[in-house]
Amino acid sequence: MTSLVEQSKKSAAYQAVDDNLKPSYKIIGIGSGSTVVYVAERIGQLSNKSQFTCIPTGFQSKQLILSNGLKLGSIEEFPNIDITFDGADEIDSDLNVIKGGGACLMQEKLVASCSKKFIIVADFRKKSPTGQLGVNWRKGVPIEIIPASYTKILKELKEFGAVKAEVRSGGSAKAGPVITDNGMFIIDADFGAIPPAEVSKLHNKIKFLTGVVDVGLFVNMVEKTYIGEENGSVSTMGN
Template identity: 65%
Template sequence: MSSTTNLVEQSKKLCAYAAVDNNLKPNHKIIGIGSGSTVVYVAERIGQLSNKSDFVCIPTGFQSKQLIIDNKLQLGGLEENPIIDIAFDGADEIDSDLNAIKGGGACLLQEKLVADSAKEFIIVADDRKNTGILGKGWNKGIPIEVIPNAYNKIINELNSIGGNAKVRSGLPAKAGPAITDNGNFIVDCDFGQVPASQVDELNKKIKLMVGVVETGFFVKMAQKAYIGNADGTVTTLSV
């Protein structure tokens, strides 16, 4: 592992540990656990707590379910726990208003369900994700979950409002489109840089397209973000 990789991993661990240590309170019983490389350390930290058996942890997908199990935490579901006390998740990119892009791992619907069900939603990420404007560093497009037979229709509609859309491929693991945990396709649509003032409007336009299940825009959902910097410091952002 290179020294640069080591620094990135260390920054992820530092910000994840800080997010848990500073925000997990004695009255928190239901915890949302997201997915991504930084959330690995969130689950690790919670798993180190002496009272970890007090918590019920709600996953956002297969990876986070495994994190919960691997750290010997109590696994629960949204069906039985529709109100979550606090949720931690990563992000593909964060802007100056703590709007985020998520869905690089194709779990955006489950991630948004957990975030929306949480009284408090906290993002953990390394400083490469903290660009200040969505689309500046993340150039793979906004992930959009769509029902399979609508993908061509949605691509045409996204292109008509200035996007550059394409179905996400499942290669090399799977021939054909990537399939979400919900049996849907992901369309990635590049809109270039999207200023914070325009994120909400663009998100609403996409959501109104019939056949769209959910977008990877997380608009004004996070209360705080913990950013791990390469120099070993942690930056806390809040709204």
């Protein structure tokens, strides 16, 4: 299964780059996650790679850009991005996605929001079998917050429907919470299955809470998804 998953990721990433990276593009956003590894690899293979400036969404994507011999830029220098390639934790039938499993959601959303075109690459496990978010991805909606606000926000999330909400732990390698690249905490809030029609409402409700930096629900941002299927083929959704 592992080799099939990796091959599906690679196939999706390579096709996404080949289909969408136009010669006229100069500024490329490079997202985070295991599938985006192959996006950076593919761009790094191109003969004209020196013409591109790549904008990272966090430490991992910065390392991907550098290790593939690509030119590194910053969002401060280049706020107008031609295209961004990124991964997802789950994709619904309306191309809304959950992101933030790798704790880079705010910078990922910043780069995506500056992009003329936003492409998601993923393997077959990330496509919701029912078309709703929160079905395959059961860890909850990631929410980046100011550390001092966590008690207040946990209480508020549970008040308006979160089955479970908790500050993400650093795990065995770290005592205490995960700290994002922005010095923030992440809360994972489980709302169960979220119908496509409710995603925007939930996003806005969470985003409005004082102390929330951003929400790992990307609504009406994705132009097209490339899904590496289990049989090795690549399926697409969107335009």
